Amino acid sequence: MCADMRGLVEAFTDALALLIAGDAALWEVVWLTLRVTGAALFIATLVGIPVGVTLGLSRRVPLRGLLIPLIYTGMGLPPVVVGLFVYLFLSREGPLGGLGWLFSPTGMIVAQTILALPLVVGLTMAAVESTDPALPLQLEALGATRRQVAATTLLEVRGGVSAAIVAAFGAIISEVGAVMLVGGNIAGETRVLTTAIVLETRKGNFALALALGVVLLLLAFAANFTFYRLEGRGRSA
C-alpha cells in the first residue's frame, strides 16, 4: 500500500492556518496578481469588445475569412509560447529592449493582454453573431446610426460579453508560463500567485503552495460570482 492520506490532510490544515495568519508577503503577491491581471483584462476589454462587436455585426470586414480563424487560434494560445515571444521582444537584444520592460510588471501586463485579447474578441463576436440578424436591419430602418446599432446590440448580448470577460480573467490569472518567463518571479517585484505556487512546490513547502492555490481559487470564484450576479440583476430588471 502506498503512503496514506496524512500528508494531504496535514498540508490542508497548515494551509488554512497560513491563510488565517495572512502574512505581508502573501498579500503582496495577491495584490500584484490582481494589479497585473486587472490591468491586462482592462486593456483587453477596452480594445476587444469594440473589435468583437464590429466583427460580429459586419460581414464585409476585409479578410474576415482569415481573421476569424486567427482569432479562434488566439483563444487557445499557449501562455509559455506567448511568454517566449514577449521575452525575445523585450530582451536587451530584442527590438523593444530599450523599454526596460523585461522582468517588470509592465512586461507581464503586455503578455497577459496578448493572451486575453483573442478571448474577449472571439467570445464577444460569437455572442453578437448569435443575435437575430434582423435586429440591426430593423434598427437601421427605425433610423438608428451605426453607433446606436452597435450600442443596442451590445446591450442585448451583455450576458455573452460578461462571459467573455470572465473567461479571459480565468485564463490569465491562472497562467504561469508567460508571467514566469517575462516577469522572472522576483520576490517582492514580479512574483504572482501562480509563480509562487511553482516555487513553493519546488521547495517542498506544500502547505504554503496549497494555501496560495486556495487564494487563487477564491479570487477566481469571487470574480465569477460577481459577474454572475451583475448579469443576473441585469436580466431581471
Added chain:
Amino acid sequence: MKRLMVTLLLTALAMAGCASSSDTLRLATTTSTYDSGLLDAILPVFEAKFGVNVEVVAVGTGQALSLGEAGDADVVLVHARAREDAFVAAGYAPARFDVMYNDFVIVGPEDDPVGIGDAADAVEAFRRIAAAQARFASRGDESGTNFKELSIWEAAGITPEGDWYDSIGQGMGSTLEFSQETGSYTLTDRGTFIAQQANLEGMAVLFGGDTIDANPDLRLLNPYGVMPVNGDNDDLAMDFVEWLTSVETQQAIADFRSPSGEPLFFPDSVEWRSGGG
C-alpha cells in the same frame, strides 16, 4: 454494475499510483547532476547490472528531500550537507554517504564592474558586491546553491536585501539567463555555467579560478551526498548506494567530461579515498 466499474477504476488507480515494484528505483536529485549529463552517462550500467529501471526526478535540493520524506523517492542525491544530516537525524534515511564534489564560482558581466576578481575569498567578493550595490541574482529556491549563497552572506555579516538583490526562485539555468539579461552577479556551480556558457555571451567566471584546483576558496567546494530512503524499496536503494560509491563507478564519475572536455565532478566516496583513488 456501476459499482463494480467504480471499484475497478479505483483499484486500477491505486495500483498505478502506488505500486512500488522492486524493478524500478526512483532517484530524486538536483538539476546539476542531471543537466550535466552525468546520470545519463553512468546509470545504464546500474540498470543493466541489476535489471531495473531508474526513474530520475531532477529538482532542487529542497524538493528532492521532500520527495524522500513523503516516500515518493527511493534514493536522494543532493548537495546541502546540513539538510542531509537533518534528513538522517529525522529517521528518513539510515545514513548519508559521500559521493563526489565539484565547486561553485561567482559569475557576472565579464568587465567585472565591482572588481571582485582579486578578492581574497568569496566572503570578500560578496562584501564588495554589496558595498557597491551591484545587482545580484539569487536562486531563492532553497536549492543547495541557494543555501551556499546564503551561508556566504551570513559569513560576510550582510543581510542581502534592496533593489540590487533579486531573489527569483528559479533554477540555475534561468538564473544565469536572468543575470546575463540584467547584468547581475550570481553564484553558480561550475558545471552548469560551463554547460550553458555558449548562450551566456558577455558573462565570465570572475571569482573561483579557471579550474576547480585553481579555486582560491575552499568554502566553495560543493560535496554531494547520497541517502537510501527508508521505505518499501530499501534493499534496491542500498544496492544503488553501494554501486554509486564503488571504486568502479567512482572511476566513471572521474572520467566523465563536459562536451567541451572539462571534468565536472570529482569522486570522493570512502571506498575511492581508501582504495582506487
